[in-house]
Amino acid sequence: GAVVSQHPSWVICKSGTSVKIECRSLDFQATTMFWYRQFPKQSLMLMATSNEGSKATYEQGVEKDKFLINHASLTLSTLTVTSAHPEDSSFYICSARALAGRGNEQFFGPGTRLTVL
Amino acid sequence: AQSVTQLDSQVPVFEEAPVELRCNYSSSVSVYLFWYVQYPNQGLQLLLKYLSGSTLVKGINGFEAEFNKSQTSFHLRKPSVHISDTAEYFCAVSDSGNTPLVFGKGTRLSVIA
Numbered sequence: 645g646a647v648v649s650q651h652p653s654w655v656i657c658k659s660g661t662s663v664k665i666e667c668r669s670l671d672f673q674a675t676t677m678f679w680y681r682q683f684p685k686q687s688l689m690l691m692a693t694s695n696e697g698s699k700a701t702y703e704q705g706v707e708k709d710k711f712l713i714n715h716a717s718l719t720l721s722t723l724t725v726t727s728a729h730p731e732d733s734s735f736y737i738c739s740a741r742a743l744a745g746r747g748n749e750q751f752f753g754p755g756t757r758l759t760v761l
Numbered sequence: 762a763q764s765v766t767q768l769d770s771q772v773p774v775f776e777e778a779p780v781e782l783r784c785n786y787s788s789s790v791s792v793y794l795f796w797y798v799q800y801p802n803q804g805l806q807l808l809l810k811y812l813s814g815s816t817l818v819k820g821i822n823g824f825e826a827e828f829n830k831s832q833t834s835f836h837l838r839k840p841s842v843h844i845s846d847t848a849e850y851f852c853a854v855s856d857s858g859n860t861p862l863v864f865g866k867g868t869r870l871s872v873i874a
Contacts, residue, residue: 686866687851754804
């Protein structure tokens with residue numbers, strides 16, 4: 645149990661286009677989902693916390709108008725990178741925390757590799 | 762705010778040798794501690810976690826970790842490593858409650874045949 649999927653697993657796009665990444669909890673309901681960004685050989689940096697039915701909370705330095713997060717249901721959150729530029733190229737990972745809160749454990753998706761040309 | 766320090770960015774070790782990956786966290790009244798493993802181009806997989814109770818926690822793939830409150834440490838150990846253990850390992854901490862995980866910078870474990 646506790647599987648989180650992400651789609652797509654990788655995407656290549658032209659500079660200036662928008663890219664949507666989906667994060668789904670497949671076998672549990674998640675009140676809270678988190679979006680992380682990981683540069684090569686670096687740790688995960690929290691971008692935002694997304695609660696179902698409310699606006700996402702962004703970390704300092706993360707542009708909310710550039711990284712749009714929607715958490716429309718208890719099993720789906722989306723991250724849209726708007727007007728993507730090469731510096732947005734990164735590995736984006738989502739995680740989900742179960743409704744019943746298993747000791748604050750987060751379950752991670754497999755990640756999405758974004759390359760902006 | 763919580764912080765996590767992984768003192769070693771890289772740890773090379775020979776196959777079948779023991780290994781310890783170090784993790785220290787900033788002090789808090791109550792913490793949850795985690796170790797995750799990440800293989801290339803993949804997401805994170807939970808190795809083990811400490812929520813409460815016994816300070817020695819056993820996880821998957823033969824790994825274990827010991828919570829030491831006085832030293833604010835949660836070091837990861839394995840008595841005999843395999844080539845397949847080569848990966849990036851992340852220590853993470855959160856306060857009890859609805860806070861997100863804070864990750865360390867990671868330790869690259871390289872197992873040498």
